[in-house]
Amino acid sequence: MPFDYIVDPKTIEKNSFEMIRKLTDLDGLDQSQQQVVMRIVHSVGMPEVADKVKFSANACIAGQTALAAGHAILCDVEMVKQGITKRMIQQPPLCFLNDPRTVEFAKASSETRSMAALKLWGESLAGSIVVIGNAPTALFRLLEMIEQDGGHDSKNKPALIIGMPVGFIGAAESKQALWDVHERLGIECITLLGNQGGSAVSSATCNALLRCNIGEIY
Numbered sequence: 001m002p003f004d005y006i007v008d009p010k011t012i013e014k015n016s017f018e019m020i021r022k023l024t025d026l027d028g029l030d031q032s033q034q035q036v037v038m039r040i041v042h043s044v045g046m047p048e049v050a051d052k053v054k055f056s057a058n059a060c061i062a063g064q065t066a067l068a069a070g071h072a073i074l075c076d077v078e079m080v081k082q083g084i085t086k087r088m089i090q091q092p093p094l095c096f097l098n099d100p101r102t103v104e105f106a107k108a109s110s111e112t113r114s115m116a117a118l119k120l121w122g123e124s125l126a127g128s129i130v131v132i133g134n135a136p137t138a139l140f141r142l143l144e145m146i147e148q149d150g151g152h153d154s155k156n157k158p159a160l161i162i163g164m165p166v167g168f169i170g171a172a173e174s175k176q177a178l179w180d181v182h183e184r185l186g187i188e189c190i191t192l193l194g195n196q197g198g199s200a201v202s203s204a205t206c207n208a209l210l211r212c213n214i215g216e217i218y
Contacts, residue, residue, distance in 0.1 A: 016042060017218035023047040032060035032212045036190060039208040043200040052193045054179055059160060062188040063129055063209045066159035072124040073206065074158070075131050076114050076138040076165075083203025084131070088210040093131070096120040114138040118145065128158045133202030136165040136174035143177060143185070152186035161189040162205045164197035171195055 006012050017038055024047045026034045037050050067073075070090035075081040081095040096102050096117040105116035114135030121128075132139045142161065149156050163178045165171045175191045182189045190205055211217070 014218070020047065021218075024050045026050070030060070031217065032064065032209065035212055035217060036060065036205050036208040038218060039204040039211075040192065040201050043204040044196065044198075046196075049192065049196055052196070054189075054191050054193060056182050056188045056190070059188045059190045060209060060212070063160035063162075063190070063206075064213050066127055066129050067206075067210055068213050069127075071159060072128040073131060074121055074124060074128050075133075076117070077134040077199060079199035080131050080133045080203050083133075083199055083207075085207050085210060088207070088214060094121075094124060112137045115141040118142060125158055126156045129160050129162065129206060130158045131162045131202050131206050133162075133164050133197060133199040134166065136167065136170035139163050139165055139174040139178060140170070143181060146185050146187065147181075152184065154186075157185075157187065159188065161187055161191075162202050163189055163191045164202040164205065166195065166197035166201075168195055171197060 020038045020041050024041055026037060029037060033055055037053050040053060041047050041050055073084060073093040075093050075095040077097055078095055081093045084093050097113055099120060101120060102113050102117045105119055106113045112135065115137045118138060118141050130142065146154050146157055161178065163175055165174055172195050175193055178189055178191055192201060
């Protein structure tokens, strides 16, 4: 017996976002913020997470501008990297988690590879879009790096931090730390407070900004 279901991808997406708009409180958000929140809701299937999404004052415009200019996209794990829609970016996202140098750095300092990988971000960090969806240690280390480099006056800051690591050890704390210090450090950020997050959520946030840049709005 054949099943009755929609197969056209455009119809599926259109209908999905129409339903998300009905189920999600988007009051007080501008167009770009709404697109980000809806993409996050879509990625987890939970409208209630919308209340946990936080935007710094100029997060979306800073991210969209950096993406339009082709600045580097730096990812904490390969799953985040693979989740970013390639047709909308000018160069591949960067992830150094599996770089042999990262493995050696991590062994030498007895820290996570996600932390050690940041040593290889180097000159790519300034003006970049950082997308962290898995490793709270990477987010903590990034905040430490910005603080040590001069904080608000640092010349090596990313244009936007999408900080959404998932888990039960350090995830909620790292995101709360990002939100607590972003103004003092002069950081633009988008985060999802609490334990929820992950690769799909963080890459979906980046994709939402990319879609806004090319007018794919729901």
